Amino acid sequence: MTGIQARFQLDWTNFQLDVDLDLPSHGITALFGPSGSGKTTLLRCIAGLERAKGRLLVNGEVWQDERHFLATHKRALGYVFQEASLFAHLSVLGNLRYGLQRIPAKQQVNLEQAIELLGITHLLERKPERLSGGERSRVGIARALALSPDILLMDEPLAALDVKRKQEILPYLERLHEELHIPVLYISHSPDEVARLADYLVVMEQGHVLASGPLVETLTRLDLPIHLGEDAGAILDVSVAELDAEWHLAKVIFSGGSLWTKDQGLPIGRKLRVRVLARDVSLAVEPPGKSSIQNILPGCVDALADDEHPGLVLVRVKVGDAMILARLTKKSAAMLNIRPGLQVWAQIKSVALME
Numbered sequence: 486m487t488g489i490q491a492r493f494q495l496d497w498t499n500f501q502l503d504v505d506l507d508l509p510s511h512g513i514t515a516l517f518g519p520s521g522s523g524k525t526t527l528l529r530c531i532a533g534l535e536r537a538k539g540r541l542l543v544n545g546e547v548w549q550d551e552r553h554f555l556a557t558h559k560r561a562l563g564y565v566f567q568e569a570s571l572f573a574h575l576s577v578l579g580n581l582r583y584g585l586q587r588i589p590a591k592q593q594v595n596l597e598q599a600i601e602l603l604g605i606t607h608l609l610e611r612k613p614e615r616l617s618g619g620e621r622s623r624v625g626i627a628r629a630l631a632l633s634p635d636i637l638l639m640d641e642p643l644a645a646l647d648v649k650r651k652q653e654i655l656p657y658l659e660r661l662h663e664e665l666h667i668p669v670l671y672i673s674h675s676p677d678e679v680a681r682l683a684d685y686l687v688v689m690e691q692g693h694v695l696a697s698g699p700l701v702e703t704l705t706r707l708d709l710p711i712h713l714g715e716d717a718g719a720i721l722d723v724s725v726a727e728l729d730a731e732w733h734l735a736k737v738i739f740s741g742g743s744l745w746t747k748d749q750g751l752p753i754g755r756k757l758r759v760r761v762l763a764r765d766v767s768l769a770v771e772p773p774g775k776s777s778i779q780n781i782l783p784g785c786v787d788a789l790a791d792d793e794h795p796g797l798v799l800v801r802v803k804v805g806d807a808m809i810l811a812r813l814t815k816k817s818a819a820m821l822n823i824r825p826g827l828q829v830w831a832q833i834k835s836v837a838l839m840e
């Protein structure tokens with residue numbers, strides 16, 4: 486059996502964790518939720534650093550049940566924290582080699598592969614003090630991978646970095662995603678990071694799992710945007726179809742049509758994700774005339790739900806095989822008689838490329 490089955494119960498004075506999760510055996514699962522919702526505690530339970538009641542199976546192997554509790558050092562896992570704590574007296578290579586003796590027999594990622602994957606070959610002889618924040622993070626991730634883990638746990642690995650360093654590191658995380666076949670559990674507070682990296686999403690609140698499922702579907706669940714607030718929106722898997730050199734625009738296509746966005750130098754044919762926020766989408770019940778909004782997609786209203794504010798409503802619209810969300814005032818939804826099944830034109834003010 487593949488994947489991760491995690492059932493945990495913890496009862497602390499001020500906090501109770503009660504989760505029951507089935508997570509995929511590969512790809513990145515983002516753990517998302519407000520501060521204090523239990524994301525780190527869940528990772529610590531998986532690592533065996535907390536003795537919760539419950540059961541944990543990783544690819545069919547029992548790490549914990551009523552009778553067994555595998556000690557942390559016997560669990561084939563890599564743990565990456567916000568700050569990579571490297572030994573100052575060792576070179577990067579020394580840091581990477583440290584701890585390799587506990588490597589499990591079945592090799593999934595070896596040291597050379599980890600070094601190559603994180604692009605740190607040129608840093609191997611350096612001492613940690615001569616690394617930038619982004620380089621330290623990459624070494625920290627490579628060190629975790631060199632242990633050939635069956636699972637990689639990442640607790641806000643980019644939180645200590647500024648925006649520029651984050652941008653520098655994201656492509657390496659994307660490579661992990663493409664080239665590794667181990668599951669990654671990734672805590673992040675950044676909806677952008679989640680939108681860009683994750684395949685699967687777990688939303689936590691007060692020690693419970695509010696929702697879990699494939700990212701694209703879970704983000705357009707109408708009971709969740711309330712919790713995602715201004716970040717509510719949809720992800721579309723698209724590919725670059727055309728470049729307009731005169732206006733510096735790129736056309737991306739998906740099953741629901743095409744969208745123009747700023748040309749960011751991506752080649753024709755490149756597959757990527759775009760993010761369309763609910764607050765950037767308005768609806769018309771007739772094909773709109775001349776407008777400064779370039780992106781207009783025909784679709785069909787799928788469902789409506791109340792939003793956080795009593796004056797607002799969220800509308801899910803099916804465009805091709807995909808769903809997008811629109812945030813409207815209740816007044817305009819009533820005036821246009823927006824209801825399931827209605828043909829609409831979604832006017833999209835802004836599209837963010839996740840690249």
Ligand SMILES: Nc1ncnc2c1ncn2[C@@H]1O[C@H](COP(=O)(O)OP(=O)(O)OP(=O)(O)O)[C@@H](O)[C@H]1O
Pocket residue numbers: 497498499500518519520521522523524525526527
């Ligand atoms: N050892 C402990 N004993 C008792 N309570 C704890 C312990 N460790 C954490 N907590 C509490 O458990 C709750 C969940 O904390 P946790 O760090 O898992 O949340 P989080 O979702 O990861 O938060 P953040 O996003 O801020 O990192 C918090 O209320 C915290 O104070």
